[in-house]
Amino acid sequence: MARRTVDVRREEILRATVEQLAATGFAETRVADVAGALGVSTALVFYHFESKDRLLSEAFSYAAERDLERLERIKGSDAAPVLRLHKMLSLYGPEGGQGWTLWIEAWAAALRLPELQKVSRRLDVHWKDAVADVIREGVEAGDFRCADPNGAAWRITAVIDGLAIQATVHKGVVSRATLTRWAWQVAAQELDIDAELPG
Amino acid sequence: MARRTVDVRREEILRATVEQLAATGFAETRVADVAGALGVSTALVFYHFESKDRLLSEAFSYAAERDLERLERIKGSDAAPVLRLHKMLSLYGPEGGQGWTLWIEAWAAALRLPELQKVSRRLDVHWKDAVADVIREGVEAGDFRCADPNGAAWRITAVIDGLAIQATVHKGVVSRATLTRWAWQVAAQELDIDAELPG
């Protein structure tokens, strides 16, 4: 069977696991499914990962890391704060739609798996901090007026979390478009800017 | 073994199941645990509920129904809209703290179990509608100024959802007190009222 180096194979397995997780959830993901999707034996998965729990949390961590990279790339760009913030919220918000399934699953799973909780906490805090940073920059640049950038960041991202849950779990109750509009509306209110969407 | 009527026993089982669900999650809840907590045999549970899936969604539905009753009682009281709204948000928000574990689990589980999704959707929509109704009353009474009561209700409850997730899953990142304060702050902004907490 097509042999790979450890690194390549591990990443292949992680990617397949993330897909499986997003598609069928933590509880319903079988090691056999992941192996099957790659056309390898289940034993191979255990050759590379010592247990299923380990595999799942490493896979989630892998997905999280890739997301944070994309976030940092936007945050570090030289666009105006308003634009950067809007891009960040767009990335955080709808983006894909498959992503949210994974985060919702992850929050629930994190209630029980301490290892997963650490990753999930790190990811969430990082996100809110990044938003807060950009808000602070915008305030300094005179683009925003905001007395509490940190609180504002938490409230804005919380609205998105809350709305995204509704949009993802109860399909139809809120549209993606409404989600985006409302999220930006809250941001505008918090930052004392025009509610018109940029771009 | 202490014999009961069907109704009594069913409710006993449902209550025990809700407790178990809140404590250990949907995925980790065993029929044997529920039975054990009541000191009865697992077979009895299957005597009253045709399958585990059925038991779980009925239990969640049972908990949801009790919550909605409490909500309606507050909503229907004759206090001023501001006070009623605040009470509703308090009920929705911290209240217990064990409740949120259940909702987070339920959202994740609803992604896969259609029966559960129906219940969860009904509950969520009912909540947002109730908040919107009280906002509308407040507007009519001249207590609030709000151009979009429905949107405001969704945004306010979404913030609470989002913050409650953080408080519940990532203990320590936001305190209950901060959650309450921020939620009310968003409400005040939406309704153009004083951000001071009533009561």
Add this chain to the structure above:
DNA sequence: CCTCCTGCTGATTCGTGAGTCAGCGACGCC
């Protein structure tokens, strides 16, 4: 060309938990 190392597998073990079933005993009813 041989030979290890190592990635990989098929077959198997093992634990666990959902669901079943034959029967028992309490209690209402005649």
Add this chain to the structure above:
DNA sequence: GGCGTCGCTGACTCACGAATCAGCAGGAGG
């Protein structure tokens, strides 16, 4: 007081999925 219903149980089956292991093959290095 006998009897039939019905809530209830213990002891079981059964399926499924995580984890193991002895060994197989491909390819790099001598």
